Structure formats: C-alpha cells, structure tokens
Amino acid sequence: MNFSNSDINEMYLDVLKELGNIGTGNAISALAMMIGRRIDMKVPVVKMVDLKEVPEILGGAEIPVVGILLNVEGDIDGFIMLVMSQASAHILVNMLLGTSLNGYSEFTDIEKSALTEIGNILAGAYLTALASLTGFRMIQSVPQLAEDMAGAILSFPAIQFGETGDTALYIETEIFEASSRIVADFFLIPTMESYQKMLKALGVA
C-alpha cells in the first residue's frame, strides 16, 4: 500500500517521536560527556518529509549551511545528512573545543575536524536509537563536511535517490548549553527499499 508522508506522520507519530527522543537523548549525553557540562534539549520535531521540501525547512535553497554527510550500510542503506546554520556550527565547535566564539568567519582545519566528529557522534546517536527500536544492524561511514548553499548540499542525497525514493526521516534537534542555542537538522535518507523496511520494522507499515 502507498501512504503519503502526511498519512505516515499521523500514523507513526508516536514511534517517530520516540525515535527522536531516544536519539537526541543519546546525542546530548555524548556531547555533555565530551564538554563536561550539562546540556538541555527541547523535545525534537520528527517527521517524514519530501526531499523537495528540505531546502525550505532549512530556510531557503540559497542559505549558507554546514552539511555533514555519512553513508549508512547494513539492514538499512542510505545517507545521513546533518545540517546546521553557520552560527549553530560555530557555537557548537567552540563549545567542543573550549574556545570562545569569535565571529562567524571561515572554519579552521581543526574546527572542521571537530565538526566532522560531532557529525559522527550525532549520526551514531540516532542510528543507535533506530537500531534499538528496530533491531537493525547498520554501519556508518566516515563523515564528510561541506559548507555551501542549502539547496546545493541537499542536491547530493536528493539525486542519489532521485532514482528510487524521495523521502527522508527528519529530526530537528534543538539543544541548549548555558545561554547558547544550537539547532541541528538530522536527515536519514534511506533507499526506497530500505524505507519500506524501516517503516515495517517500526511497526508502522
């Protein structure tokens, strides 16, 4: 049977919410441990979205963003894309490196490497959540970083699966540390086959 994304969002809201809560919980525990301070989170927004809508979610196709891309292989094949505004990325990287925020200029190599590592941790946190809810086994690749227009960055996963599926699992994570607010958008973009498998395993199809 074919469901539209809005049907799926209605039907599976609880499961998706649970996935977002566990994943974000995992992610902030990992980050809090790294920086040695408490981090708070807002209840994440989780839904299935059309890849076409994604640039709008990010604030427009031309908005400059930082994108971190990983491959996922195993019981689910696809991509993970983590997208942050440049401001959020700078705050996060300073938090992690213990440096003070010094404008929003270009990232240094060390900062890029730290961001890539954050991508690794966050992706791992969400995949672990998905694995615990589904029993799937998945492996994530080494992340890659790109800074550019949201539309351009998103075109990569959109195209890879333009051949099969066009749907992504979207989790909006909002975390707080002291007076800083960071928003990171997490997208899991499974192949069409993996997408069906994932819905089924989550008890929703």
Next chain:
Amino acid sequence: MIETIKVGMADLNVTKYPNALTTLGLGSCVGVCIYDRKNKIIGMVHIMLPYSWGVKNNSNPAKFADTGIPLLIEKMESLGSQKKDMIAKLAGGAQMFEVTRSEFMNIGKRNVEAARKVLDEMKIPIVAEDTGGNYGRTIVFYSEDGRLEIKTIGKGTKTI
C-alpha cells in the same frame, strides 16, 4: 517591470521578454538555459539526473536531461520559438561531496555530459557553460539578452 520566475528542483519554465528565470542553490543538478535570440523567449530546466530510462520513478520529465530538454524546447516552440534561433547555456553539475566509491557516482559530471549530448542531438549550440567544481550556484537568466548570471558563496559572481 521585470518578473523573475523561480524554477524549482526537477522543474522547468519558459517566459518572454522582459522577464527572467532563476533557480537557487544548484549543486550537482544542472540548469539548462535556452535562449531564442529572435523572439527573446527563454526557457530553463533544472535537471537532477541524466537519463530517464531504467529509472522506476520517472513520471516527472523535468527531472532528466533526456526528457526535460525536449519538453523545454516544445514549450518554447508553443510560445512561437523556432529551434534555429535557439542557443543554450549550462550551469551547475558540481560535486558537493567527495565520493570515493566510483566515477559513476559523480552525477554532476554525468548530468553535464547528458545535457551536452541531448542538446547536440537537437542541434542547439551550447555557447557558454560554467560547470563542475565543488560549490553551489544560484543562476538568473535574462530574456533581454540571454545573459546568465551565476552567484556563488565565496567564489564570486559572474555572467556568461
């Protein structure tokens, strides 16, 4: 008053003088822009993939070079253009992330190659292109003179 009409991902549009067409944040997709020099009619298609054959989900012709470009030309013809007056410009086809798996995965490059081949088959000359690289592009195509303005983040703006 010039109206600038947006062309989304896997979408196409045509317009007449004095309007312009734009597509935002092109990455590995290719913006194929066709200009009718005689009637100042312009068309733009934002293709995502080279060919529609062998693709299950191919109901949208504007998504592919092999179906999107002929459809664009048809739309321009219905506005009164003739193929002999058309010239083409290409932009996009970047590789946003390093992909080590294989050259086959460099869809940006394959999109550009497919667009060139289809335009060649339709006997429409490509007079300028700004393709490849690893950065995004926003393009604006003007019916006034067929100029194509290309904006990037950190790589400047140029007109071809």
